[in-house]
């Protein structure tokens with residue numbers, strides 16, 4: 330992980346905080362402002378939530394955003410592990426991880442968006458030392474259902490931050506129905522040149538922090554009704570912030586990846602994108618297994634299976650003799666420790682090794698079956714059904730094997 334792109338330090342910050350320091354600074358800042366720290370939940374969302382995994386810090390809080398009183402009050406702060414598979418294709422770029430932690434704050438019917446943004450700005454600039462000239466905000470510009478978010482716009486104008494107005498990019502929802510609202514996002518410039526363009530116009534503007542004015546509920550017919558209270562829900566990707574504060578332009582360069590960077594290249598020679606993918610997926614698979622998921626053909630288990638198979642496909646592309654048995658247990662342990670998962674690392678490794686064996690056998694069978702004369706020409710739908718139902722070969726795997 331030592332390309333020119335990601336070893337550059339960034340001039341916009343003057344701190345060298347570890348990830349743990351970033352968490353502590355964040356939590357204390359909000360505790361000083363009346364927030365109580367809640368314990369982050371596992372990757373399993375609460376019953377009834379439309380997603381397979383927790384993808385945002387607000388998931389465990391949905392009932393409280395909908396009006397149920399929270400036992401710790403109206404101001405909350407936490408660190409929540411999240412898994413996002415919508416970004417899977419982006420893993421390997423500088424800013425996306427499959428499993429990551431989200432620093433979050435909530436006002437449950439207490440203070441408004443203006444206050445939240447102002448505290449956020451204060452923490453980023455005074456607390457973390459980010460040069461304000463490297464920040465840019467985006468604000469909801471209004472659509473045919475909800476008017477523009479003028480309160481956020483005014484706050485940013487008072488603070489002297491450039492603002493871009495958007496519609497879809499500044500509306501946050503958890504799914505097609507449920508709590509939602511306009512949001513204001515804070516971006517940081519990561520380019521080598523002085524800042525230019527806007528967040529939607531230049532991807533060197535990296536999104537840091539999203540503040541959602543969570544006051545609507547979308548119904549099945551698409552209409553919006555007010556939630557019983559006006560909430561604020563904010564989320565900030567920990568690894569992204571930590572890497573930028575550590576002067577790195579890639580999440581794979583933050584301190585959490587130090588052990589991976591030390592151990593994996595000595596084990597397997599991989600190009601930079603493959604190394605990132607392998608580390609990300611191994612780390613994510615570890616956390617998912619640590620939360621009690623086993624590989625399966627449906628649901629959460631299938632997400633885990635895809636992660637493991639994807640990383641094995643990358644590992645075996647160059648050298649099919651590579652084996653997960655070589656994976657140092659320290660890496661599994663480091664990951665479980667970081668995510669505060671009290672699970673036996675050898676048990677996690679056993680799940681990975683079982684899945685590896687299963688995948689190897691499937692590939693061998695697939696190659697034998699596909700070598701039959703029947704499958705030499707183009708495959709039709711019936712062939713794909715037969716390969717899947719009789720031999721357990723999913724169509725994406727069949728396509729991969731035929732490219733070998």
Ligand code: SER
Pocket residue numbers: 384385386387433501539540541562563564565
């Ligand atoms: N729910 C919002 C998000 O995930 C803010 O936490 O971006």
